[in-house]
Amino acid sequence: MERALLVGLVFVLLFGVGMSIPFDEKDLESEESLWDLYERWRSHHTVTRDIAEKHRKFNVFKANVRYIHEFNKNDAPYKLRLNKFGDLTKEEFRKTYAGSRIHHHMMFRGERRGTSNFTHAKTNDLPVSIDWRQKGAVTGVKDQGHCGINQIKTNKLLSLSEQELIDCDKGENQGCNGGLMDLAFDFIKKIGGLTSEVNYPYEAEEGTCDTLKENSPLVVIDGHVNVPENDEDALLKAVANQPVSVAIEASGTDFQFYSEGVFTGDCGTDLDHGVAIVGYGITQDGTKYWTVKNSWGPEWGEKGYIRMQRGISRKGGLCGIAMEASYPIKTSSNPTEKKTKTHKDEL
Known part of the structure:
Protein backbone atom coordinates (compact mmCIF):
# COMPACT_ATOMS: atom_id res chain seq x y z
CA MET A 1 0.00 0.00 0.00
CA GLU A 2 1.52 3.30 -1.11
CA ARG A 3 0.29 6.31 0.82
CA ALA A 4 1.96 9.40 2.24
CA LEU A 5 2.54 10.27 5.91
CA LEU A 6 3.65 13.83 6.61
CA VAL A 7 0.49 14.43 8.61
CA GLY A 8 2.02 14.00 12.06
CA LEU A 9 4.44 16.78 11.20
CA VAL A 10 2.19 19.34 9.56
CA PHE A 11 -0.45 19.57 12.27
CA VAL A 12 2.08 21.03 14.71
CA LEU A 13 2.48 24.01 12.41
CA LEU A 14 -0.97 25.06 13.60
CA PHE A 15 -0.47 24.82 16.85
CA GLY A 16 3.44 20.96 27.43
CA VAL A 17 2.53 19.44 29.93
CA GLY A 18 3.75 17.36 32.90
CA MET A 19 2.12 14.58 34.85
CA SER A 20 -1.02 15.61 36.71
CA ILE A 21 -1.22 15.63 40.50
CA PRO A 22 -4.28 14.10 42.17
CA PHE A 23 -6.48 15.97 44.62
CA ASP A 24 -9.60 15.22 46.65
CA LEU A 80 -10.71 15.66 33.23
CA ARG A 81 -7.58 16.09 35.32
CA LEU A 82 -5.37 18.82 36.70
CA ASN A 83 -2.44 19.23 34.31
CA LYS A 84 0.15 21.88 33.48
CA PHE A 85 -2.57 24.20 32.21
CA GLY A 86 -3.97 24.44 35.75
CA ASP A 87 -3.74 28.20 36.31
CA LEU A 88 -4.52 29.37 32.78
CA THR A 89 -7.81 31.02 31.95
CA LYS A 90 -9.65 29.80 28.88
CA GLU A 91 -8.52 32.92 27.03
CA GLU A 92 -4.86 32.48 28.05
CA PHE A 93 -4.96 28.82 27.09
CA ARG A 94 -6.44 29.54 23.67
CA LYS A 95 -3.94 32.32 22.93
CA THR A 96 -0.95 30.13 23.75
CA TYR A 97 -1.96 26.61 22.74
CA ALA A 98 -4.90 26.94 20.36
CA GLY A 99 -4.34 30.26 18.69
CA SER A 100 -3.88 29.30 15.07
CA ARG A 101 -6.77 31.45 13.84
CA ILE A 102 -7.50 28.91 11.14
CA HIS A 103 -10.74 30.61 10.10
CA HIS A 104 -8.76 33.81 9.54
CA HIS A 105 -6.31 32.00 7.27
CA MET A 106 -9.17 30.25 5.46
CA MET A 107 -10.74 33.58 4.52
CA PHE A 108 -7.52 34.88 3.01
CA ARG A 109 -6.84 31.60 1.20
CA GLY A 110 -10.24 31.52 -0.47
CA GLU A 111 -11.30 28.32 -2.21
CA ARG A 112 -9.47 25.18 -1.14
CA ARG A 113 -6.94 23.92 -3.65
CA GLY A 114 -5.63 20.39 -3.92
CA THR A 115 -3.28 18.53 -6.22
CA SER A 116 -5.90 16.01 -7.28
CA ASN A 117 -9.47 14.91 -6.62
CA PHE A 118 -10.37 12.88 -3.54
CA THR A 119 -8.50 9.63 -4.12
CA HIS A 120 -10.41 7.41 -1.69
CA ALA A 121 -13.95 8.08 -2.91
CA LYS A 122 -14.44 4.50 -4.11
CA THR A 123 -12.97 2.85 -1.02
CA ASN A 124 -15.35 0.18 0.29
CA ASP A 125 -15.35 -2.60 2.90
CA LEU A 126 -13.75 -0.40 5.55
CA PRO A 127 -12.36 -2.08 8.67
CA VAL A 128 -14.37 -1.58 11.86
CA SER A 129 -11.32 0.03 13.43
CA ILE A 130 -7.80 1.02 12.47
CA ASP A 131 -4.82 2.41 14.37
CA TRP A 132 -1.88 3.63 12.33
CA ARG A 133 0.27 3.70 15.46
CA GLN A 134 0.15 -0.09 15.52
CA LYS A 135 1.34 -0.13 11.91
CA GLY A 136 4.42 1.93 12.74
CA ALA A 137 3.23 4.92 10.72
CA VAL A 138 3.05 7.54 13.48
CA THR A 139 5.96 9.33 15.14
CA GLY A 140 5.98 10.04 18.87
CA VAL A 141 3.88 12.80 20.41
CA LYS A 142 5.69 16.13 20.56
CA ASP A 143 5.25 19.22 22.69
CA GLN A 144 4.74 22.42 20.71
CA GLY A 145 5.48 24.55 23.76
CA HIS A 146 4.48 28.18 23.29
CA CYS A 147 4.61 28.18 19.51
CA GLY A 148 1.51 27.64 18.18
CA ILE A 149 3.99 10.18 5.92
CA ASN A 150 6.60 8.81 4.64
CA GLN A 151 6.49 5.38 6.41
CA ILE A 152 3.53 3.97 4.48
CA LYS A 153 5.29 4.57 1.16
CA THR A 154 8.81 3.52 2.13
CA ASN A 155 8.42 1.49 5.36
CA LYS A 156 10.74 4.05 6.99
CA LEU A 157 9.36 6.19 9.82
CA LEU A 158 11.18 9.53 9.85
CA SER A 159 10.82 12.46 12.24
CA LEU A 160 10.75 15.63 10.15
CA SER A 161 11.46 19.27 10.93
CA GLU A 162 8.57 21.41 12.15
CA GLN A 163 11.05 24.25 12.68
CA GLU A 164 11.77 24.40 8.95
CA LEU A 165 8.08 25.03 8.32
CA ILE A 166 7.92 27.70 11.04
CA ASP A 167 11.06 29.53 9.90
CA CYS A 168 10.89 29.15 6.13
CA ASP A 169 7.21 29.05 5.12
CA LYS A 170 6.69 32.81 5.23
CA GLY A 171 4.10 33.01 2.48
CA GLU A 172 0.44 32.52 3.38
CA ASN A 173 1.28 30.65 6.57
CA GLN A 174 2.61 32.65 9.51
CA GLY A 175 4.96 30.56 11.61
CA CYS A 176 3.97 30.49 15.29
CA ASN A 177 0.88 32.54 14.42
CA GLY A 178 -0.51 29.53 12.64
CA GLY A 179 -1.50 28.51 9.16
CA LEU A 180 -3.25 25.86 7.12
CA MET A 181 -2.21 22.27 6.55
CA ASP A 182 -2.88 22.29 2.81
CA LEU A 183 -0.71 25.39 2.39
CA ALA A 184 2.07 23.66 4.33
CA PHE A 185 1.81 20.67 1.99
CA ASP A 186 2.06 23.05 -0.98
CA PHE A 187 5.18 24.61 0.53
CA ILE A 188 6.85 21.25 1.12
CA LYS A 189 6.23 20.25 -2.49
CA LYS A 190 7.45 23.62 -3.78
CA ILE A 191 10.81 23.53 -1.99
CA GLY A 192 11.45 19.91 -2.93
CA GLY A 193 10.98 18.24 0.42
CA LEU A 194 11.58 18.65 4.15
CA THR A 195 14.68 17.96 6.19
CA SER A 196 14.91 15.90 9.38
CA GLU A 197 14.21 17.08 12.92
CA VAL A 198 17.78 16.13 13.85
CA ASN A 199 19.16 18.40 11.13
CA TYR A 200 16.79 21.30 11.88
CA PRO A 201 15.64 20.87 15.52
CA TYR A 202 12.53 22.41 17.05
CA GLU A 203 13.00 25.68 18.98
CA ALA A 204 9.37 26.50 19.94
CA GLU A 205 9.76 30.00 18.51
CA GLU A 206 9.92 31.60 15.10
CA GLY A 207 13.38 32.30 13.69
CA THR A 208 15.21 33.05 10.46
CA CYS A 209 15.15 30.39 7.77
CA ASP A 210 18.37 28.37 7.66
CA THR A 211 18.71 27.97 3.91
CA LEU A 212 21.55 25.46 4.17
CA LYS A 213 19.39 23.12 6.19
CA GLU A 214 16.40 23.89 3.99
CA ASN A 215 18.37 22.62 1.00
CA SER A 216 18.91 19.21 2.60
CA PRO A 217 15.53 17.50 2.09
CA LEU A 218 14.95 14.10 3.63
CA VAL A 219 11.38 13.42 2.47
CA VAL A 220 9.51 14.67 -0.60
CA ILE A 221 5.80 14.67 -1.41
CA ASP A 222 3.96 15.11 -4.70
CA GLY A 223 1.07 17.22 -3.47
CA HIS A 224 -1.99 16.87 -1.30
CA VAL A 225 -5.66 15.97 -1.47
CA ASN A 226 -8.53 17.71 0.29
CA VAL A 227 -11.18 15.54 1.91
CA PRO A 228 -14.70 16.72 0.93
CA GLU A 229 -15.85 19.29 3.47
CA ASN A 230 -18.24 18.38 6.28
CA ASP A 231 -18.31 14.72 5.20
CA GLU A 232 -17.37 12.29 7.98
CA ASP A 233 -18.00 9.32 5.68
CA ALA A 234 -15.37 10.62 3.28
CA LEU A 235 -13.06 11.34 6.21
CA LEU A 236 -13.50 7.75 7.39
CA LYS A 237 -12.46 6.44 3.97
CA ALA A 238 -9.38 8.64 4.03
CA VAL A 239 -8.30 7.57 7.52
CA ALA A 240 -8.77 3.91 6.56
CA ASN A 241 -5.95 4.48 4.07
CA GLN A 242 -3.62 6.85 5.97
CA PRO A 243 -3.46 9.45 8.77
CA VAL A 244 -5.17 12.72 7.92
CA SER A 245 -4.52 16.33 8.98
CA VAL A 246 -7.57 18.10 10.39
CA ALA A 247 -8.42 21.35 12.15
CA ILE A 248 -10.63 21.57 15.23
CA GLU A 249 -11.84 24.00 17.86
CA ALA A 250 -9.72 22.96 20.83
CA SER A 251 -9.85 25.95 23.17
CA GLY A 252 -12.63 24.83 25.51
CA THR A 253 -12.04 24.11 29.19
CA ASP A 254 -12.89 20.42 28.77
CA PHE A 255 -10.31 20.14 26.01
CA GLN A 256 -7.79 21.98 28.15
CA PHE A 257 -8.08 19.42 30.97
CA TYR A 258 -9.08 16.30 29.00
CA SER A 259 -7.67 13.14 30.55
CA GLU A 260 -9.26 9.98 29.13
CA GLY A 261 -12.34 8.50 27.48
CA VAL A 262 -14.31 9.49 24.38
CA PHE A 263 -14.63 13.26 24.23
CA THR A 264 -18.22 14.33 23.59
CA GLY A 265 -18.00 17.84 25.07
CA ASP A 266 -19.38 21.15 23.94
CA CYS A 267 -17.34 22.81 21.22
CA GLY A 268 -18.05 24.84 18.15
CA THR A 269 -16.51 25.16 14.70
CA ASP A 270 -14.27 28.17 15.26
CA LEU A 271 -11.24 26.20 14.10
CA ASP A 272 -8.15 27.15 16.10
CA HIS A 273 -5.84 24.13 16.27
CA GLY A 274 -4.33 21.58 13.89
CA VAL A 275 -4.17 17.89 14.80
CA ALA A 276 -3.91 14.53 13.05
CA ILE A 277 -6.42 11.67 12.93
CA VAL A 278 -4.40 8.46 13.18
CA GLY A 279 -7.24 5.96 13.47
CA TYR A 280 -10.82 5.27 14.47
CA GLY A 281 -12.78 2.71 16.42
CA ILE A 282 -15.87 1.94 18.48
CA THR A 283 -16.26 1.38 22.22
CA GLN A 284 -18.00 -1.59 23.82
CA ASP A 285 -21.10 0.53 24.38
CA GLY A 286 -21.22 1.41 20.68
CA THR A 287 -19.74 4.94 20.74
CA LYS A 288 -17.81 5.65 17.54
CA TYR A 289 -14.64 7.72 17.85
CA TRP A 290 -11.65 9.19 16.06
CA THR A 291 -8.16 8.65 17.49
CA VAL A 292 -6.52 12.07 17.35
CA LYS A 293 -2.85 12.91 17.87
CA ASN A 294 -2.25 16.24 19.60
CA SER A 295 0.88 18.36 20.11
CA TRP A 296 0.69 19.27 23.81
CA GLY A 297 3.10 16.61 25.04
CA PRO A 298 2.65 12.92 25.92
CA GLU A 299 1.32 13.66 29.43
CA TRP A 300 -1.80 15.41 28.16
CA GLY A 301 -4.84 13.24 27.54
CA GLU A 302 -4.30 9.59 26.68
CA LYS A 303 -0.50 9.75 26.30
CA GLY A 304 -0.84 12.77 24.05
CA TYR A 305 -3.93 11.54 22.21
CA ILE A 306 -7.64 12.18 22.48
CA ARG A 307 -10.53 10.04 21.33
CA MET A 308 -13.23 12.26 19.83
CA GLN A 309 -16.77 11.14 19.07
CA ARG A 310 -17.44 10.59 15.36
CA GLY A 311 -20.55 10.06 13.30
CA ILE A 312 -22.61 12.80 14.97
CA SER A 313 -25.34 14.61 13.09
CA ARG A 314 -23.78 18.06 13.55
CA LYS A 315 -22.46 19.68 10.36
CA GLY A 316 -18.68 19.50 10.29
CA GLY A 317 -18.52 16.80 12.96
CA LEU A 318 -17.55 17.31 16.59
CA CYS A 319 -15.46 20.48 17.02
CA GLY A 320 -15.45 20.93 13.22
CA ILE A 321 -13.20 17.93 12.69
CA ALA A 322 -14.50 17.28 9.15
CA MET A 323 -14.32 20.86 7.90
CA GLU A 324 -10.68 21.24 6.87
CA ALA A 325 -9.18 17.77 6.36
CA SER A 326 -6.35 17.00 3.95
CA TYR A 327 -3.56 14.51 3.38
CA PRO A 328 -0.34 14.40 1.34
CA ILE A 329 0.22 12.14 -1.65
CA LYS A 330 3.54 10.53 -2.48
CA THR A 331 4.76 8.68 -5.55
CA SER A 332 8.34 9.95 -5.78
CA SER A 333 11.34 8.46 -4.02
CA ASN A 334 13.07 10.41 -1.28
CA PRO A 335 16.42 12.08 -2.09
CA THR A 336 18.42 9.60 0.00
CA GLU A 337 16.71 6.69 -1.72
CA LYS A 338 17.56 8.13 -5.14
CA LYS A 339 21.23 8.43 -4.16
CA THR A 340 21.29 4.88 -2.88
CA LYS A 341 19.70 3.58 -6.06
CA THR A 342 22.16 5.49 -8.28
CA HIS A 343 25.11 4.20 -6.27
CA LYS A 344 23.95 0.60 -6.65
CA ASP A 345 23.41 1.09 -10.37
CA GLU A 346 26.94 2.37 -10.74
CA LEU A 347 28.29 -0.70 -8.98
Whole structure:
Protein backbone atom coordinates (compact mmCIF):
# COMPACT_ATOMS: atom_id res chain seq x y z
CA MET A 1 0.00 0.00 0.00
CA GLU A 2 1.52 3.30 -1.11
CA ARG A 3 0.29 6.31 0.82
CA ALA A 4 1.96 9.40 2.24
CA LEU A 5 2.54 10.27 5.91
CA LEU A 6 3.65 13.83 6.61
CA VAL A 7 0.49 14.43 8.61
CA GLY A 8 2.02 14.00 12.06
CA LEU A 9 4.44 16.78 11.20
CA VAL A 10 2.19 19.34 9.56
CA PHE A 11 -0.45 19.57 12.27
CA VAL A 12 2.08 21.03 14.71
CA LEU A 13 2.48 24.01 12.41
CA LEU A 14 -0.97 25.06 13.60
CA PHE A 15 -0.47 24.82 16.85
CA GLY A 16 3.44 20.96 27.43
CA VAL A 17 2.53 19.44 29.93
CA GLY A 18 3.75 17.36 32.90
CA MET A 19 2.12 14.58 34.85
CA SER A 20 -1.02 15.61 36.71
CA ILE A 21 -1.22 15.63 40.50
CA PRO A 22 -4.28 14.10 42.17
CA PHE A 23 -6.48 15.97 44.62
CA ASP A 24 -9.60 15.22 46.65
CA GLU A 25 -12.32 16.88 48.75
CA LYS A 26 -9.87 17.70 51.57
CA ASP A 27 -7.78 19.80 49.18
CA LEU A 28 -10.87 21.89 48.42
CA GLU A 29 -12.03 22.44 52.00
CA SER A 30 -10.38 25.79 52.66
CA GLU A 31 -8.33 28.58 51.15
CA GLU A 32 -5.33 27.24 53.02
CA SER A 33 -5.66 23.71 51.63
CA LEU A 34 -6.23 25.08 48.14
CA TRP A 35 -3.14 27.25 48.47
CA ASP A 36 -1.13 24.19 49.54
CA LEU A 37 -2.44 22.35 46.47
CA TYR A 38 -1.47 25.29 44.26
CA GLU A 39 2.06 25.33 45.70
CA ARG A 40 2.41 21.58 45.14
CA TRP A 41 1.17 22.02 41.58
CA ARG A 42 3.60 24.89 40.89
CA SER A 43 6.51 22.92 42.31
CA HIS A 44 5.58 19.81 40.36
CA HIS A 45 5.43 21.69 37.06
CA THR A 46 8.21 24.19 37.92
CA VAL A 47 5.86 27.11 37.28
CA THR A 48 7.23 30.45 38.44
CA ARG A 49 5.06 33.54 39.10
CA ASP A 50 5.82 36.93 40.59
CA ILE A 51 3.90 37.88 43.76
CA ALA A 52 1.15 39.89 42.12
CA GLU A 53 0.63 37.38 39.32
CA LYS A 54 0.74 34.51 41.77
CA HIS A 55 -2.34 35.72 43.65
CA ARG A 56 -4.27 36.38 40.44
CA LYS A 57 -3.32 32.97 39.08
CA PHE A 58 -4.34 31.32 42.35
CA ASN A 59 -7.90 32.50 41.80
CA VAL A 60 -7.86 31.04 38.29
CA PHE A 61 -6.39 27.81 39.65
CA LYS A 62 -9.14 27.52 42.29
CA ALA A 63 -11.86 27.90 39.67
CA ASN A 64 -10.24 25.30 37.39
CA VAL A 65 -9.73 22.77 40.20
CA ARG A 66 -13.34 23.10 41.33
CA TYR A 67 -14.57 22.76 37.74
CA ILE A 68 -12.53 19.58 37.22
CA HIS A 69 -13.73 18.15 40.53
CA GLU A 70 -17.40 18.85 39.84
CA PHE A 71 -17.21 17.63 36.26
CA ASN A 72 -15.72 14.28 37.25
CA LYS A 73 -18.70 13.64 39.52
CA ASN A 74 -20.86 13.41 36.40
CA ASP A 75 -21.41 10.23 34.46
CA ALA A 76 -19.70 11.56 31.33
CA PRO A 77 -17.87 9.29 28.86
CA TYR A 78 -14.65 11.22 29.43
CA LYS A 79 -12.74 12.56 32.43
CA LEU A 80 -10.71 15.66 33.23
CA ARG A 81 -7.58 16.09 35.32
CA LEU A 82 -5.37 18.82 36.70
CA ASN A 83 -2.44 19.23 34.31
CA LYS A 84 0.15 21.88 33.48
CA PHE A 85 -2.57 24.20 32.21
CA GLY A 86 -3.97 24.44 35.75
CA ASP A 87 -3.74 28.20 36.31
CA LEU A 88 -4.52 29.37 32.78
CA THR A 89 -7.81 31.02 31.95
CA LYS A 90 -9.65 29.80 28.88
CA GLU A 91 -8.52 32.92 27.03
CA GLU A 92 -4.86 32.48 28.05
CA PHE A 93 -4.96 28.82 27.09
CA ARG A 94 -6.44 29.54 23.67
CA LYS A 95 -3.94 32.32 22.93
CA THR A 96 -0.95 30.13 23.75
CA TYR A 97 -1.96 26.61 22.74
CA ALA A 98 -4.90 26.94 20.36
CA GLY A 99 -4.34 30.26 18.69
CA SER A 100 -3.88 29.30 15.07
CA ARG A 101 -6.77 31.45 13.84
CA ILE A 102 -7.50 28.91 11.14
CA HIS A 103 -10.74 30.61 10.10
CA HIS A 104 -8.76 33.81 9.54
CA HIS A 105 -6.31 32.00 7.27
CA MET A 106 -9.17 30.25 5.46
CA MET A 107 -10.74 33.58 4.52
CA PHE A 108 -7.52 34.88 3.01
CA ARG A 109 -6.84 31.60 1.20
CA GLY A 110 -10.24 31.52 -0.47
CA GLU A 111 -11.30 28.32 -2.21
CA ARG A 112 -9.47 25.18 -1.14
CA ARG A 113 -6.94 23.92 -3.65
CA GLY A 114 -5.63 20.39 -3.92
CA THR A 115 -3.28 18.53 -6.22
CA SER A 116 -5.90 16.01 -7.28
CA ASN A 117 -9.47 14.91 -6.62
CA PHE A 118 -10.37 12.88 -3.54
CA THR A 119 -8.50 9.63 -4.12
CA HIS A 120 -10.41 7.41 -1.69
CA ALA A 121 -13.95 8.08 -2.91
CA LYS A 122 -14.44 4.50 -4.11
CA THR A 123 -12.97 2.85 -1.02
CA ASN A 124 -15.35 0.18 0.29
CA ASP A 125 -15.35 -2.60 2.90
CA LEU A 126 -13.75 -0.40 5.55
CA PRO A 127 -12.36 -2.08 8.67
CA VAL A 128 -14.37 -1.58 11.86
CA SER A 129 -11.32 0.03 13.43
CA ILE A 130 -7.80 1.02 12.47
CA ASP A 131 -4.82 2.41 14.37
CA TRP A 132 -1.88 3.63 12.33
CA ARG A 133 0.27 3.70 15.46
CA GLN A 134 0.15 -0.09 15.52
CA LYS A 135 1.34 -0.13 11.91
CA GLY A 136 4.42 1.93 12.74
CA ALA A 137 3.23 4.92 10.72
CA VAL A 138 3.05 7.54 13.48
CA THR A 139 5.96 9.33 15.14
CA GLY A 140 5.98 10.04 18.87
CA VAL A 141 3.88 12.80 20.41
CA LYS A 142 5.69 16.13 20.56
CA ASP A 143 5.25 19.22 22.69
CA GLN A 144 4.74 22.42 20.71
CA GLY A 145 5.48 24.55 23.76
CA HIS A 146 4.48 28.18 23.29
CA CYS A 147 4.61 28.18 19.51
CA GLY A 148 1.51 27.64 18.18
CA ILE A 149 3.99 10.18 5.92
CA ASN A 150 6.60 8.81 4.64
CA GLN A 151 6.49 5.38 6.41
CA ILE A 152 3.53 3.97 4.48
CA LYS A 153 5.29 4.57 1.16
CA THR A 154 8.81 3.52 2.13
CA ASN A 155 8.42 1.49 5.36
CA LYS A 156 10.74 4.05 6.99
CA LEU A 157 9.36 6.19 9.82
CA LEU A 158 11.18 9.53 9.85
CA SER A 159 10.82 12.46 12.24
CA LEU A 160 10.75 15.63 10.15
CA SER A 161 11.46 19.27 10.93
CA GLU A 162 8.57 21.41 12.15
CA GLN A 163 11.05 24.25 12.68
CA GLU A 164 11.77 24.40 8.95
CA LEU A 165 8.08 25.03 8.32
CA ILE A 166 7.92 27.70 11.04
CA ASP A 167 11.06 29.53 9.90
CA CYS A 168 10.89 29.15 6.13
CA ASP A 169 7.21 29.05 5.12
CA LYS A 170 6.69 32.81 5.23
CA GLY A 171 4.10 33.01 2.48
CA GLU A 172 0.44 32.52 3.38
CA ASN A 173 1.28 30.65 6.57
CA GLN A 174 2.61 32.65 9.51
CA GLY A 175 4.96 30.56 11.61
CA CYS A 176 3.97 30.49 15.29
CA ASN A 177 0.88 32.54 14.42
CA GLY A 178 -0.51 29.53 12.64
CA GLY A 179 -1.50 28.51 9.16
CA LEU A 180 -3.25 25.86 7.12
CA MET A 181 -2.21 22.27 6.55
CA ASP A 182 -2.88 22.29 2.81
CA LEU A 183 -0.71 25.39 2.39
CA ALA A 184 2.07 23.66 4.33
CA PHE A 185 1.81 20.67 1.99
CA ASP A 186 2.06 23.05 -0.98
CA PHE A 187 5.18 24.61 0.53
CA ILE A 188 6.85 21.25 1.12
CA LYS A 189 6.23 20.25 -2.49
CA LYS A 190 7.45 23.62 -3.78
CA ILE A 191 10.81 23.53 -1.99
CA GLY A 192 11.45 19.91 -2.93
CA GLY A 193 10.98 18.24 0.42
CA LEU A 194 11.58 18.65 4.15
CA THR A 195 14.68 17.96 6.19
CA SER A 196 14.91 15.90 9.38
CA GLU A 197 14.21 17.08 12.92
CA VAL A 198 17.78 16.13 13.85
CA ASN A 199 19.16 18.40 11.13
CA TYR A 200 16.79 21.30 11.88
CA PRO A 201 15.64 20.87 15.52
CA TYR A 202 12.53 22.41 17.05
CA GLU A 203 13.00 25.68 18.98
CA ALA A 204 9.37 26.50 19.94
CA GLU A 205 9.76 30.00 18.51
CA GLU A 206 9.92 31.60 15.10
CA GLY A 207 13.38 32.30 13.69
CA THR A 208 15.21 33.05 10.46
CA CYS A 209 15.15 30.39 7.77
CA ASP A 210 18.37 28.37 7.66
CA THR A 211 18.71 27.97 3.91
CA LEU A 212 21.55 25.46 4.17
CA LYS A 213 19.39 23.12 6.19
CA GLU A 214 16.40 23.89 3.99
CA ASN A 215 18.37 22.62 1.00
CA SER A 216 18.91 19.21 2.60
CA PRO A 217 15.53 17.50 2.09
CA LEU A 218 14.95 14.10 3.63
CA VAL A 219 11.38 13.42 2.47
CA VAL A 220 9.51 14.67 -0.60
CA ILE A 221 5.80 14.67 -1.41
CA ASP A 222 3.96 15.11 -4.70
CA GLY A 223 1.07 17.22 -3.47
CA HIS A 224 -1.99 16.87 -1.30
CA VAL A 225 -5.66 15.97 -1.47
CA ASN A 226 -8.53 17.71 0.29
CA VAL A 227 -11.18 15.54 1.91
CA PRO A 228 -14.70 16.72 0.93
CA GLU A 229 -15.85 19.29 3.47
CA ASN A 230 -18.24 18.38 6.28
CA ASP A 231 -18.31 14.72 5.20
CA GLU A 232 -17.37 12.29 7.98
CA ASP A 233 -18.00 9.32 5.68
CA ALA A 234 -15.37 10.62 3.28
CA LEU A 235 -13.06 11.34 6.21
CA LEU A 236 -13.50 7.75 7.39
CA LYS A 237 -12.46 6.44 3.97
CA ALA A 238 -9.38 8.64 4.03
CA VAL A 239 -8.30 7.57 7.52
CA ALA A 240 -8.77 3.91 6.56
CA ASN A 241 -5.95 4.48 4.07
CA GLN A 242 -3.62 6.85 5.97
CA PRO A 243 -3.46 9.45 8.77
CA VAL A 244 -5.17 12.72 7.92
CA SER A 245 -4.52 16.33 8.98
CA VAL A 246 -7.57 18.10 10.39
CA ALA A 247 -8.42 21.35 12.15
CA ILE A 248 -10.63 21.57 15.23
CA GLU A 249 -11.84 24.00 17.86
CA ALA A 250 -9.72 22.96 20.83
CA SER A 251 -9.85 25.95 23.17
CA GLY A 252 -12.63 24.83 25.51
CA THR A 253 -12.04 24.11 29.19
CA ASP A 254 -12.89 20.42 28.77
CA PHE A 255 -10.31 20.14 26.01
CA GLN A 256 -7.79 21.98 28.15
CA PHE A 257 -8.08 19.42 30.97
CA TYR A 258 -9.08 16.30 29.00
CA SER A 259 -7.67 13.14 30.55
CA GLU A 260 -9.26 9.98 29.13
CA GLY A 261 -12.34 8.50 27.48
CA VAL A 262 -14.31 9.49 24.38
CA PHE A 263 -14.63 13.26 24.23
CA THR A 264 -18.22 14.33 23.59
CA GLY A 265 -18.00 17.84 25.07
CA ASP A 266 -19.38 21.15 23.94
CA CYS A 267 -17.34 22.81 21.22
CA GLY A 268 -18.05 24.84 18.15
CA THR A 269 -16.51 25.16 14.70
CA ASP A 270 -14.27 28.17 15.26
CA LEU A 271 -11.24 26.20 14.10
CA ASP A 272 -8.15 27.15 16.10
CA HIS A 273 -5.84 24.13 16.27
CA GLY A 274 -4.33 21.58 13.89
CA VAL A 275 -4.17 17.89 14.80
CA ALA A 276 -3.91 14.53 13.05
CA ILE A 277 -6.42 11.67 12.93
CA VAL A 278 -4.40 8.46 13.18
CA GLY A 279 -7.24 5.96 13.47
CA TYR A 280 -10.82 5.27 14.47
CA GLY A 281 -12.78 2.71 16.42
CA ILE A 282 -15.87 1.94 18.48
CA THR A 283 -16.26 1.38 22.22
CA GLN A 284 -18.00 -1.59 23.82
CA ASP A 285 -21.10 0.53 24.38
CA GLY A 286 -21.22 1.41 20.68
CA THR A 287 -19.74 4.94 20.74
CA LYS A 288 -17.81 5.65 17.54
CA TYR A 289 -14.64 7.72 17.85
CA TRP A 290 -11.65 9.19 16.06
CA THR A 291 -8.16 8.65 17.49
CA VAL A 292 -6.52 12.07 17.35
CA LYS A 293 -2.85 12.91 17.87
CA ASN A 294 -2.25 16.24 19.60
CA SER A 295 0.88 18.36 20.11
CA TRP A 296 0.69 19.27 23.81
CA GLY A 297 3.10 16.61 25.04
CA PRO A 298 2.65 12.92 25.92
CA GLU A 299 1.32 13.66 29.43
CA TRP A 300 -1.80 15.41 28.16
CA GLY A 301 -4.84 13.24 27.54
CA GLU A 302 -4.30 9.59 26.68
CA LYS A 303 -0.50 9.75 26.30
CA GLY A 304 -0.84 12.77 24.05
CA TYR A 305 -3.93 11.54 22.21
CA ILE A 306 -7.64 12.18 22.48
CA ARG A 307 -10.53 10.04 21.33
CA MET A 308 -13.23 12.26 19.83
CA GLN A 309 -16.77 11.14 19.07
CA ARG A 310 -17.44 10.59 15.36
CA GLY A 311 -20.55 10.06 13.30
CA ILE A 312 -22.61 12.80 14.97
CA SER A 313 -25.34 14.61 13.09
CA ARG A 314 -23.78 18.06 13.55
CA LYS A 315 -22.46 19.68 10.36
CA GLY A 316 -18.68 19.50 10.29
CA GLY A 317 -18.52 16.80 12.96
CA LEU A 318 -17.55 17.31 16.59
CA CYS A 319 -15.46 20.48 17.02
CA GLY A 320 -15.45 20.93 13.22
CA ILE A 321 -13.20 17.93 12.69
CA ALA A 322 -14.50 17.28 9.15
CA MET A 323 -14.32 20.86 7.90
CA GLU A 324 -10.68 21.24 6.87
CA ALA A 325 -9.18 17.77 6.36
CA SER A 326 -6.35 17.00 3.95
CA TYR A 327 -3.56 14.51 3.38
CA PRO A 328 -0.34 14.40 1.34
CA ILE A 329 0.22 12.14 -1.65
CA LYS A 330 3.54 10.53 -2.48
CA THR A 331 4.76 8.68 -5.55
CA SER A 332 8.34 9.95 -5.78
CA SER A 333 11.34 8.46 -4.02
CA ASN A 334 13.07 10.41 -1.28
CA PRO A 335 16.42 12.08 -2.09
CA THR A 336 18.42 9.60 0.00
CA GLU A 337 16.71 6.69 -1.72
CA LYS A 338 17.56 8.13 -5.14
CA LYS A 339 21.23 8.43 -4.16
CA THR A 340 21.29 4.88 -2.88
CA LYS A 341 19.70 3.58 -6.06
CA THR A 342 22.16 5.49 -8.28
CA HIS A 343 25.11 4.20 -6.27
CA LYS A 344 23.95 0.60 -6.65
CA ASP A 345 23.41 1.09 -10.37
CA GLU A 346 26.94 2.37 -10.74
CA LEU A 347 28.29 -0.70 -8.98
